[in-house]
Amino acid sequence: MAQEVRGVIAPGKGEPVRVETIVVPDPGPGEAVVRIQACGVCHTDLHYKQGGISDDFPFLLGHEAAGVVESVGAGVTDVAPGDFVILNWRAVCGNCRACLRGRPWYCFNTHNAEQKMTLTDGTELSPALGIGAFAEKTLVAAGQCTKVDASVAPEVAGLLGCGVMAGIGAAINTGNVGRGDTVAVIGCGGVGDAAIAGADLAGAAKIIAVDLDDRKLAKAREMGATHTVNSKECDPVEAIRELTGGFGADVVIEAVGRPETYKQAFYARDLAGTVVLVGVPTPEMKLELPLLDVFGRGGSLKSSWYGDCLPSRDFPMLIDLHLQGRLPLDKFVTETIRLSDVEKAFERMHHGDVLRSVVVL
Ligand SMILES: NC(=O)c1ccc[n+]([C@@H]2O[C@H](COP(=O)([O-])OP(=O)(O)OC[C@H]3O[C@@H](n4cnc5c(N)ncnc54)[C@H](O)[C@@H]3O)[C@@H](O)[C@H]2O)c1
Ligand SMILES: [Zn+2]
């Protein structure tokens, strides 16, 4: 029997989001229905609402979530009803070229539910990142459910489902930050702060936080930054060089997604250092750099999608570290809100007032 629950819909380009009744089918083969307990508000949800990702309105928003598996379809063996899970948007297929080469974090055939959730009039919904978790319940592919220790608070656990995992992974997976490294992070929102926490976890000797907003820099210190630079007041490239003996940082993580901050990252790294782009640019942005500088500075320039994470490997490990008091995931939750508050949360995000607003159900 399909069920009717409440969910947050983006009805059309730029229109305010609203709470609607949605119809969630029973799970088919390989699918699961999850009762959502918490779902963070991510920048990408706002991009969907604004039509920046695709035109497949109406969207069922929300994708940074944790909850309890309610029911599973035929053939599902990895999760069972009652399991506490974080939802992921990288349910690796096991069969694509990336998976077969042993690099499942690059999987390009990730699974989503086959059946559609709908409005009560039958209109099909497009779930954000194949999840759609600003809802009391959602339908996903079973592989999108990653079981973790159930003693963690759902509003904290859900954050690993997107932005916080992207940031931590940018540092520990893509950037491969190691003991004694110097690290600079440009842009200290949820993603940048998570990169700071990840660099701290990996044993970085110096972590330099760069932002335009002093409130963000104060928070970055709480996350593990050892130095802060307000790039409205000084040249961040000079400041990072000064703080690293004139060399630049071993790993520079760009967590804004703009050409000017990417250039700062490029010039603020040590000659053999690594630049990681985790901020997401828009289609019209262009980067211009002297090719000789690209050649003349060795090292590597990398991008990081979802922190190059492997949910089955990274989610349970990071939750365990959090429960041991070694990863302050709880500090990312600025406020908990209701389903009906998502539109307001977008405004607060736009004004830079929050790291994360999290809907609790
Ligand atoms: N790669 C991925 O898989 C992935 C996943 C989630 C989010 N993201 C992207 O990461 C980026 C950051 O996301 P977020 O949730 O932290 O956003 P956010 O808006 O919370 O944070 C952005 C931060 O950058 C700062 N900033 C803006 N312009 C700056 C500049 N010129 N110099 C220095 N700092 C500047 C802002 O003050 C803010 O603190 C976004 O582009 C988002 O789309 C990427
Ligand atoms: Zn694959």
Ligand SMILES: [Zn+2]
């Ligand atoms: Zn997201």
